[in-house]
Amino acid sequence: MKDDSTLYVGLDVHKDSITVAYAIGMSEVELLGKVGTTEAEVDRLCKRLQSKAGRVSVVYEAGPCGYGLHRNLVAKGLDCMMCAPSLIPRKPGERVKTDRRDAIKLVRSLRAGDLSAVHVPTVEDEAFRDLARAWSAAREDLKQARQRLKSFLLSHGVHYLGRANWGPAHRRWLSTFSFDSTWQQLAFNEHRRTIEDRLAQCERLEVALREAVVDWRFFPAVLALQTMRGIQFTSAVGLVSELGDLSRFEHPRQLMAWIGVTPSEHSSGAKRRQGSITKTGNSYARKLLVESAWSYRHPARVSIDIQRRHEGIPKAIIDRAWDAQLRLCRRYRKLVARGKSAHVAVIAVARELVGFIWDIGRLGMTLAVARSA
Structure with a gap:
């Protein structure tokens, strides 16, 4: 039955399951058990929590599952916070970690006010950030592909006399160089093709960023x-x-x-x-x-x-x-x-x-x- 107390809820979230613990006001922390992550199961969980108290405060650790659960809980009227995992208080010498213990610890830390919230971006901001991160990942892949080609040439005693900075002269030299062995030439061509693919990917993503940023609020x-x-x-x-x-x-x-x-x-x-x-x-x-x-x-x-x-x-x-x-x-x-x-x-x-x-x-x-x- 509802009352004026606050219901503190800790969720230990995984891809296929959520372990739930709760406490009403300053009472003992209780374990609710595990639920699924589907929308129907989360809806049933919200109804059960809202039936226990007038105000529900939920917390779970930020992780690879994204912000979908947070937005879903907020839309249903729950006070939800994603906390930074690295800033959760931990006892020295604690050697046992389970989903149940993590959920109970989150309830106690939330009630004590010891947790630091993670900023949750809007859906539009997250989408644009995903595009920007895709460009960054492509640039990193390009860097690694170039390093692999340099390492391949070095391992076979092939040295470029100028500055190997991927400028026009360096690229022309790479396009004219060839190995005597057919198999080595095939490997060399694949390394070069990978670099060309990553360059094309970076160009596509940069064009997409320049087109999308005009309509972004920032x-x-x-x-x-x-x-x-x-x-x-x-x-x-x-x-x-x-x-x-x-x-x-x-x-x-x-x-x-x-x-x-x-x-x-x-x-x-x-x-x-x-x-x-x-x-x-x-x-x-x-x-x-x-x-x-x-x-x-x-x-x-x-x-x-x-x-x-x-x-x-x-x-x-x-x-x-x-x-x-x-x-x-x-x-x-x-x-x-x-x-x-x-x-x-x-x-x-x-x-x-x-x-x-x-x-x-x-x-x-x-x-x-x-x-x-």
């Missing part, structure tokens, strides 16, 4: 980020698709921590010890960020390519991007002059770059809304 943020040095179209699309709505971060320090570029710390008493960056959160966004930060090791300037990306962008955004370039280039030089290694300096620049991305991305969305109003 298109103004993508345009605004491209005014910055080191952030071209693909980098801007990758960053915005992974970061999502920048307005959900009240301060740039929150975004820095989310990407994982803040220093780790182990302090006690009067001692304060900071170490390397935490590397928590989104690894792909962090990778794009660090790649962009390397461009600030050179003196500040506005190249022809950056000028082209400035066309049609409000002056306030362009001025902010120039401020970022001046500050970050100066920051890199100062750190190197103090004896810091290039890698340490670039990570420090990347951390400050996050603040400018947060500011310029939000500014781009704000100005776009003001124009449309």
